[in-house]
Amino acid sequence: MRQGSHSPIGVFDSGVGGLTVLKALMSRLPHESTVYLGDTARVPYGTKSGEVVTRYSLKNAEFLLERGIKLLVVACNTASAVALPALEAALPVPVVGVILPGARAALARTQGGGVGIIGTPGTIRSGAYQRALESADPRVRAKARACPLFVPLAEEGWTTGDVPLLVARDYLAEFTRDGVDTLVLGCTHYPLLKGVIAEVVGPHVALVDSAEATADAVAALLSERDGLAPASRGTPEHAYYVTDVPERFMEVGARFLGRPITAAEQVDLTF
Structure with missing residues (x-):
């Protein structure tokens, strides 16, 4: 050092x-x-x-x-x-x-190779998580979705209740199917919404907190x-x-x- x-x-x-x-x-x-x-x-x-x-x-x-x-x-x-x-x-x-540690944690958690990533539009557009996952294991099926409203919800303290639940259901519906068993919280705001996210995707999807x-x-x-x-x-x-x-x-x-x-x-x- x-x-x-x-x-x-x-x-x-x-x-x-x-x-x-x-x-x-x-x-x-x-x-x-x-x-x-x-x-x-x-x-x-x-x-x-x-x-x-x-x-x-x-x-x-x-x-x-x-x-x-x-x-x-x-x-x-x-x-x-x-x-x-x-x-x-x-x-x-x-x-x-924060990306490589999150990707490695997801690879360690997934059972079937279906990994979802949620993040800001910029992060998802960069493809950085997808590249990190697929370069480490080409068998991984990475599915990504931008969830821009999660950031203001977290900053305003709307982390429980009907409003964040409705938003999460809209964003995360695709992750409740298609064989996704692991979901990376690819934005540092998203851990505040972990409870709502877990409720929507269900217990069969493991959440990876990149923090x-x-x-x-x-x-x-x-x-x-x-x-x-x-x-x-x-x-x-x-x-x-x-x-x-x-x-x-x-x-x-x-x-x-x-x-x-x-x-x-x-x-x-x-x-």
């Missing part, structure tokens, strides 16, 4: 969704300190070109490197789909995206490189930065993280 084991893990996303990945990291690696950057001034990334997303991602990574991170987690499916090679080439620390799979991948990588923070280090520190006013991030983010965010600093990532 270029940095010491006491150094923090860096995490970035275009907004609040990546906090589900941070939550999984905190649960899986409770002794690790973290630095989270939400690029809230430029959200969403899914509607932007690959060139622009890559430029934003490199700037985000530069900011986090200045804070001494030992590993970077790209907690954004769009950035993972298009910017990961550029980040891996440019950074002196390991980089972990949890990513946390497992980070834990394995740090362990391999002797980069885990020691349990004796004391209370870990968690810092939050955003590129727009922080109040909305702190309010919505608390639901995603499952704990209050007491402070977030606004920063200017000028190009």
